[in-house]
Amino acid sequence: MFLEIKNIRKSFGVGDSKVEVLKGIDLGIEQGEFCVLLGPSGSGKSTLLNIIGGIDHADEGEIIIGQEKMSDMNEKKLTLYRRKHLGYIFQMYNLIPNLTVRENIEVGAYLSDKPLDLDEIIKVLGLEEHQDKLPNQLSGGQQQRTSIGRAIIKNPDILLCDEPTGALDYKTSKEILKLIETVNQKYGNTVVMVTHNTAIKDMADVVVRLRDGVIRDITRNEVKVKAEDLEW
Amino acid sequence: MVRSPLRKRVFREIKDDLGKYLTIFILLVAMIGLASGYFVAIGSMIKGYDESFQLYNIENGNFTTRYEIRRVQKKEIEKTGNTIYPIFYKDINIDNNRTMRFMPNRTEVNLACLMDGQLPTQIGEIAIDQTFANNNGYVIGDEIHTEDNTYQIVGMVSLSDYSALFSNNKDSMFDAILFGVGVVTEESFEQEKITPTYRYAWKYPSDPKTEKDEKEMAEDFAKVIRENVVIDDFTPRYLNQAIMFAGDDMGRDSAMIHLFLYIMLLIMAFVFALTTSDTIFREASVIGTLRASGYTKMELVTHYLTAPFLVTIIACVVGNVLGYTWLKNVMINLYYTSYSLPHYPTLFNTQAFLETTLSPIIIMFVISFIVLIxxxxxxxxKFLRRDLSKKKQRKSLKLSHRLRFFTRYRLRVILQNIPNYIVLLVGLLLANILLMFGLGMPETINHYQETIREDLLAEKQYILTVPASIEADSHALDNLVTMMAFENAVQTKTEGAEAFSAYSVETYNAVRQEDVLVYGIKKDSQYIKQAIDYGEVYVSTACAKKFKAKVGDVIQVKEHYENKIYDFTITGIYPYDSAVTIFLNQRYMNEVFDLGEEYFSGYFSNTEIKDIDEKYIGSVIDAESLTKVSRQLNISFGGFMEALRIATFVIFFVLMYLLTKIIIEKNAQSISMTKILGYSNKEIQKLYIRATTIVVVVEMLLCMPISTFINQWMFDSYLSERMTGYLPFYLPPWIYFRMMAMGLIAYAIVSIFEIIKIYHIPKTDALKNVE
Structure with a gap:
């Protein structure tokens, strides 16, 4: 198992206001799999993603990625780990406002010893015409594509996507999903995507439903639906 | 090694926020430039001054004789191995009541440094001191007139033995306005029909190595001179103010400049740190994404340090270039209005370089680095969630609901920006201290001049001088004759003239060793409006204030070069602000100092005493001589004070602009949201601009008493300790209004910028980056 999540517990607050958001999560994801974490607001899916990404800490439990235990890592090692193995895509694109599209993607490339070809990525993302534009000259979809470029250019082992289509319209959302699908297939990255859009589950290998901090069920799609065929 | 692509945004960030970076840059350049200019100027001038002793063969001392020395006397004196050179002069009244000391050009000792033009080569030509010329508007080609002759100025010189224009070594201050020196040809010198003063310079075969040696050598030489000639004056170089004063004075301001530089650097470093903090706040989600993607903390620290670092480095380079070129000359000109200094080479000053490059860079780096880390x-x-507080959320301060909503809102804005307002307070305080000094100093000097004129003990005080020859222990017959002649010569028939005793002593155990004039006054004096009985001790108000003495305190004085200490218990304070003096009953004073029952050494008189030979009059204390110090201070400080006033306005403006800008930018989203909710721009101004306006007004008001206290303290403990006499710091009330006005004008201009900024905040800002 490439990504092992063992008995993850996490709570916020203290005393009476203590809220347990993850109540013992166990999950395994194989390399190259596309995993969707589904669930309503407050189910703990973003918290789980952040713990997998090493930007939040579990109170209990263990995350093992490719033989490496995250709990053994100090802050410095975690940073190095994220640098080498993880790519992040957020709902808000968080691009650097005074860097062009190309330069924003280079920000990701810088982190890798063997980044993917920048021009190829720009082409795959359909950003050739926009590569010299600043983020404020782009549409939401173009900005999200840029942030995907920034995440995947370093060819991360795991691509973590937190509601990547949450701020986009139907058409643009499908374009973004198609891109993530392409990236997953072309570069073989493991993808973990948090969403509350149930339609997206059909394009995943593994679907994990969370509610109130526990896994309700894990399903595997024998036949995946292509992103362009998704409807919602 | 691959360079971080983030570097590409550094210049864009500077360009995008040009207003901020440019203002900081300009202020840094100004500070560094001024400091660098000052240090380089002072370093170069001091070096030039020090080298002038060798270069222009400056005397080891001089003495004045009653008559020209005969060849045989010269031979006798020079048996000591020392060489003597005539440096005769004639003090001649010229245009506008100025006095010009004429002297033939020197060829062996105390050489003149030609600053411009040429030395006189024929009769009717003169080269005058450049400082006197500058202060009186003389240029080459102008004419000066004596009673009988006209001279054309052909050159500007700096005389190595008159770097400070003291006409009399006993004067408390030089006067580069009313007194000047000039060199002429021998023929020109001869044509002026007054008797010259027979002054001779001497040089030792080799310069003394220590101050003690110098003193001993001078004392030994004095004995030899007195054995051979009748002298009126004897001044070894180390006591010659015309030569030594400039050297002692230059560089005294270094401590102030250092303090100013470092305080300003610290303030600017904190401003930089605050603006960088603000940038981090604005870019929180980007930083969160970068950190989540694997960017290390140090990579981001390096990135956010780059722009401030770059601006600081460029400011250091530009500041130093300006310092070494233009500002060095500005600083030098400030000194040249006071001192007549020879040419100097501009020297690279390692300390100046370190303090104006390394120090700013290190201070900026360290403070920014700590804040960034x-x-x-x-x-x-937390960055992704835009939750940047390290501490757990504190409970918000409860504000009474009785307060109007707008008042509460403004209070929240103020509470949110307390760190910014603290930095603003420190900056405003510094600016106000400087401004108060800049406005108060000329007022203090003018007020002092007025006080002196109103406060004169008599229109004129004549201090008699016993010829130096009498002090010799040989040639008793000569001395006896001279003494008898002296006693006869110093009697006056001038109506109203009142004899007094005066004795110069120095403070003992005081913070600063200072000369104090002790007056022995007749009990029924018509000039001192206080009957002083035998044994009573009155001190002048200036003396009481300077030494913080009150009735009942003991003031300790000692005689110059002697060890005997006199304790005087103060019985009263006499209202006299012009000089640091002690008033005793004349009989009591003569007894205390063992001067003899009939001793007196001067006259008070409201009319000019004409029947005493000038050579027996050491000095005349009148309004003009007493205001010499203040006149010179006005000249020395004039340009500097103007520069200070401009500098403080710039500091006001820059600090207010930067810190207000941060506050508006920090609240851009909230401002945008209030716009969406339907608040008008005017209402938004009331919320955000008025909050800062209130703080600025309160801080300005707060600065007034603090600045007054600090200036008073600085003046008392620093200037008063350094200066002879007492110069009370005087602040007329209008100064406070002017300070407030300057601060508020600067703020009004800043507000206009910020109002425009508020107008331009788009409503869409509120919709961005909302989690």
Missing amino acids: RRLSISPL
């Missing part, structure tokens, strides 16, 4: 040490997740 602290700011960026929170988790990526």
Whole structure:
């Protein structure tokens, strides 16, 4: 198992206001799999993603990625780990406002010893015409594509996507999903995507439903639906 | 090694926020330039001054004789191995009541440094001192007139033995306005029909190595001179103010400049740190994403340090270039209005370089680095959530609901920006201290001049001088004759003239060793409006204030070069602000100092005493001589004070602009949201601009008493300790209004910028980056 999540517990607050958001999560994801974490607001899916990404800490439990235990890592090692193995895509694109599209993607490339070809990525993302534009000259979809470029250019082992289509319209959302699908297939990255859009589950290998901090069920799609065929 | 692509945004960030970076840059350049200019100028001038002793063969001392020395006397004196050179002069009244000391050009000792033009080569030509010329508007080609002759100025010189224009070594201050020196040809010198003063300079075969040697050598030589000639004056170089004063004075301001530089650097470093903090706040989600993607804290610290670092480095380079070129000359000109200094080479000053390059860079770096490390040490997740507080959320301060909503809102804005307002307070305080000094100093000097004129003990005080020859222990017959002649010569028939005793002593155990004039006054004096009985001790108000003495305190004085100490218990304070003096009953004073029952050494008189030979009059204390110090201070400080006033306005403006800008930018989203909710721009101004306006007004008001206190303290403990006499710091009330006005004008201009900024905040800002 490439990504092992063992008995993850996490709570916020203290005393009476203590809220347990993850109540013992166990999950395994194989390399190259596309995993969707589904669930309503407050189910703990973003918290789980952040713990997998090493930007939040579990109170209990263990995350093992490719033989490496995250709990053994100090802050410095975690940073190095994220640098080498993880790519992040957020709902808000968080691009650097005074860097062009190309330069924003280079920000990701810088982190890798063997980044993917920048021009190829720009082409795959359909950003050739926009590569010299600043983020404020782009549409939401173009900005999200840029942030995907920034995440995947370093060819991360795991691509973590937190509601990547949450701020986009139907058409643009499908374009973004198609891109993530392409990236997953072309570069073989493991993808973990948090969403509350149930339609997206059909394009995943593994679907994990969370509610109130526990896994309700894990399903595997024998036949995946292509992103362009998704409807919602 | 691949360079971070983030570097590409550094210049864009500077360009995008040009207003901020440019203002900081300009202020840094100004500070560094002024400091660098000052240090380089002072370093170069001091070096030039020090070298002038060798270069222009400056005397080891001089003495004045009653008559020209005969060849045989010269031979006798020079048996000591020392060489003597005639440096005769004639003090001649010229245009506008100025006095010009004429002297033939020197060829062996105390050489003149030609600053411009040429030395006189024929009769009717003169080269005058450049400082006197500058202060009186003389240029080459102008004419000066004596009673009988006209001279054309052909050159500007700096005389190595008159770097400070003291006409009399006993004067408390030089006077580069009313007194000047000039060199002429021998023929020109001869044509002026007054008797010259027979002054001779001497040089030792080799310069004394220590101050003690110098003193001993001078004392030994004095004995030899007195054995051979009748002298009126004897001044070894180390006591010659015309030569030594400039050297002692230059560089005294270094401590102030250092303090100013470092305080300003610290303020600017904190401003930089605050603006960088603000940038981090604005870019929180980007930083969160970068950190989540694997960017290390140090990579981001390096990135956010780059722009301030770059601006500081460029400011250091530009500041130093300006310092070494233009500002050095500005600084030098300030000194040249006071001192007549020879040419000097501009020297690279290692200390100046370190203090104006390394220090700013290190201070900026360290403070920005600490702030950034602290700011960026929170988790990526917190950045993503824009939750940048390291501490747990404190409970918000409860504000009474009785307060109007707008008042509460403004209070919240103020509470949110307390760190910014603290930095603003420190900056405003510094600016106000400087401004108060800049406005108060000329007022203090003018007020002092007025006080002196109103406060004169008599229109004129004649201090008699016993010829130096009498002090010799040989040639008793000569001395006896001279003494008898002296006693006869110093009697006056001038109506109203009142004899007094005066004895110069120095303070003992005081913070600063200072000359104090002790007056022995007749009990029924018509000039001192206080009957002083035998044994009573009155001190002048200036003396009481300077030494913080009150009735009942003991003031200790000692005689110059002697060890005997006199304790005087103060019985009263006499209202006299012009000089640091002690008033005793004349009989009592003569007894205390063992001067003899009939001793007196001067006259008070409201009319000019004409029947005493000038050579027996050491000095005349009148309004003009007493205001010499203040006149010179006015000249020395004039340009500097103007520069200070401009500098403080710039500091006001820059600090207010930068810190207000941060506050508006920090609240851009909230401002945008209030716009969406339907608040008008005017209402938004009331919320955000007025909050800062209130703080600025309160801080300005707060600065007034603090600045007054600090200036008073600085003046008392620093200037008063350094200066002879007492110069009370005087602040007329209008100064406070002017300070407030300057601060508020600067703020009004800043507000206009900020109002425009508020107008331009788009409503869409509120919709961005909302989690």
